[in-house]
Amino acid sequence: MPFPSFKLHLVPLLIGLAALAGPAAAQSEASTTPSDTSSLPTWERLTPEQRERLITPLRDRWNNEPDARARMLAHAQRWQDMTPEERSRARSGMKRWRHMDPEQREQMRALFARMRALPPEQRATLKAQWRAMTPEQRREWVDANPPPREGRQDR
Structure with a gap:
């Protein structure tokens, strides 16, 4: 893998992409997403199919937007550097922006x-x-x- 730290940044990128995907995506997934998210497994316990479903949009975006790669990595690093409170505020801001x-x-x-x-x-x-x-x-x-x-x- 060309970026050794890429795996560390994958989860925040996926969260960011999911947050930015828009209301339509959220509505289509609402029926398949359990309401009790505490029952969802950790990354290590996801099936290969579940991991692939999460990674595919990011992989496609990474491959289709080479000019955005540096920005994507920078966003992932900023996310890693945030405190839980800052992440919560960022999620709230993304939600407001979508609406x-x-x-x-x-x-x-x-x-x-x-x-x-x-x-x-x-x-x-x-x-x-x-x-x-x-x-x-x-x-x-x-x-x-x-x-x-x-x-x-x-x-």
Whole structure:
């Protein structure tokens, strides 16, 4: 295997891919997923077929998107470095993102890009202003502060 640490990053990548797969995938799997996840086996106890079912989407994405491989590995490393609380917040954020419409996503991209460049006290001010804005004011703000276009991921 070309990346010895790849196996360590496989589970977080699968979690991330599952989270980003979208509501349709979640609905189709809902009928086959047990409600008591504590009864599910550890990775080592999965059957080869179960492992293959989990790995196939990742393998296909890895093979079909060579330009995304470095980003995929970087995401896996960041996931490994997160605390359980940070992982929980990340999952919540992914869930919120999945349920946003395209306009809301565009607004969040713009807001995040702007906040990233601000010191903490100015971030708090902008966050308070954003919450007080009407939808029309938010659209105008995004028009005046468009998000960066490179590297966008809508998955």
